[in-house]
Amino acid sequence: MSTAHTVVTVLAAAMAGFSAYALLSRAAWVVEPLAEYGVPRSWWTPLGLAKAAGSLGLLAGFLVPALGIAAAIGLVLYFTGAALTVLRARSYAHVPFPLIYMAPAVATLALA
Template sequence: MSVAYVIVTVLGAVMAGFSAGSVFAGAKYVVEPLAQYGVPRSWWVWLGIAKAAGAAGLLVGLLVPGIGRLAAVGLILYFAGAALTVVRAHHYAHVPFPLIYLAPAAASLVLGLAA
């Protein structure tokens, strides 16, 4: 297990956890765009749970690599879906935000597979 893998994985977990916490807290900078994108309010808690589970999975993956890989794939799919949702809503200037969260999950997967 490389130092780069640990750093990127922890960073990805912190970022996904922060994103989940922002949804749970109803942070204006998160929930207003969700409403603008047309994401039903009934989904918000489930989306936060998915991000929190991904964050936890990345951390568990430091001890159980298979779980970390699955969590990374889940977060990649989640944030790719978020980017597609933003594009579908024609808010193109917001596309980089989910991709910023996707990047450490993807890097974690690549570095984990390379180990």
């Protein structure tokens, strides 16, 4: 395992963890856009838990590499869905945000 892979994986886990915390704590700057995009309020907790699981899975990947790869794939799919949701809502100025969170997960896969 390279130093670059370790740094990128920890960064991806931290970003996904922060994103999960922001959603689960109902930070206004996160939930207000979700409401605008039409994401049902009943989905917010499961979506936050999915991000938290991805974050923990990335870190667990240091012990079980297949788990880390699965977590990275899950986060890439999650943030792809988030980007598509933003596009569907025609909130084009917000598209970069899920892509910024997706980038380290993609890099983790590339370095794995």
